[in-house]
Amino acid sequence: MRTQTMSDRVEIIENASLVLPDRVETGWLAVVDGRIAEIGEGRAPERGLDLSGDHLIPGLVELHTDHLESHYAPRPGVRWHPLGAVLAYDAQIAASGITTVFDSLRAGTDPDGSGLGSELMLLARTIADAREADLFRAEHRTHLRCEIPSGDVVETVRSFVERFPVGLISLMDHTPGQRQFRDVSKYYLYAGRSGRPIEEIKAGTERKIREGRALNAVNRPALVALARGHGIPLASHDDTTLADVAMSRAEDVALAEFPTTPEAARASHEAGITVMMGAPNLIRGGSHSGNVAAQALAEAGLLRILSSDYVPASLLMAAFQLPERVPGIRLPEAIATITANPAHATGLDDRGRIAPGLRADLVRVRMAQGVPVVRQVWRAGERVV
Incomplete structure (x- = not known):
């Protein structure tokens, strides 16, 4: 079932390898009201969830x-x-x-x-x-x-x-x-x-x-x-x-x-x-x-x-x-x-892309011995895994 606590609602994700529609870049992402509000390259304007370089892809x-x-x-x-x-x-x-x-x-x-x-x-x-x-x-x-x-x-x-x-x-x-x-x-x-x-x-x-x-x-x-x-x-x-x-x-x-x-x-x-x-x-x-x-x-x-x-x-x-x-x-x-x-x-x-205005369906993926491993999942900005 979906998690309902505010502590699990993601607002800023930083230090992520963002898989965007046309490129992969190290950057950050902000979520407001369940949608992607902003995407940036490099260091985030404020601290958030640090992905330690893991991939962030659309759900x-x-x-x-x-x-x-x-x-x-x-x-x-x-x-x-x-x-x-x-x-x-x-x-x-x-x-x-x-x-x-x-x-x-x-x-x-x-x-x-x-x-x-x-x-x-x-x-x-x-x-x-x-x-x-x-x-x-x-x-x-x-x-x-x-x-x-x-x-x-x-x-x-x-x-x-x-x-x-x-x-x-x-x-x-x-x-x-x-x-x-x-x-x-x-x-x-x-x-x-x-x-x-x-x-x-x-x-x-x-x-x-x-x-x-x-x-x-x-x-x-x-x-x-x-x-x-x-x-x-x-x-x-x-x-x-x-x-x-x-x-x-x-x-x-x-x-x-x-x-x-x-x-x-x-x-x-x-x-x-x-x-x-x-x-x-x-x-x-x-x-x-x-x-x-x-x-x-x-x-x-x-x-x-x-x-x-x-x-x-x-x-x-x-x-x-x-x-x-x-x-x-x-x-x-x-x-x-x-x-x-x-x-x-x-x-x-x-949905389906990391772009401003779209639903914040997101997946954190870490590579382990060449295998992509799901670490966290958000649907409309709420963590579900």
């Missing part, structure tokens, strides 16, 4: 993290206390330097029975209650991950947007044989982690392929219409072919989540669709599904946003590794992939 903005569901459903068939799960997740998010998070909630029941089903509404209600009670460290918004080849996805999303605010909708199709799982054998390996017998997985795969195309033809346009009707930005998940990108362009998609091929990434970029890749992909040196590497897209000048995907701490690590891995990318540009760029892509132009 991270996370658009796609699957981590909430792993707190709520830590094992197959196990459900944790919803408020306990939400608060544990929030603490991990904030400790990773993330001050704005789009909670990725999966809408649509998979034919094999996976997915949140009606529990989606339970988690959404729990998040809303925790926000109302001011229990969160980070600011929480909602990203609905819509499984297109699902019989109940359209009605679920329609019901959800009538009850809760939604900041982003992604169009996802995990039908084996296309997009992320073009290689069906890799889908078998992925699905096998559930512990189900391979015969059951193969039978379910045949059913998914058979039914997926028909459901996609009906559900995708319905979801696009819903998003447009409520003014919600759209993301397309795992675009692979030029035809996929052409469809996304026709639907006014704003964000390309994890394109799986270089040609899809380039076509998205040229169409004005912002390309986002997973930070774990960058850190591990490639995709766990055998798709295009995030580093290759960064080297080609196509990567604009990083997402932590399934490891919240990967966001900061990947941004600090980018300048080392890709010549020509400086630290301010790398930090923008986890701050200014995702904020701008979702219309949150009051």
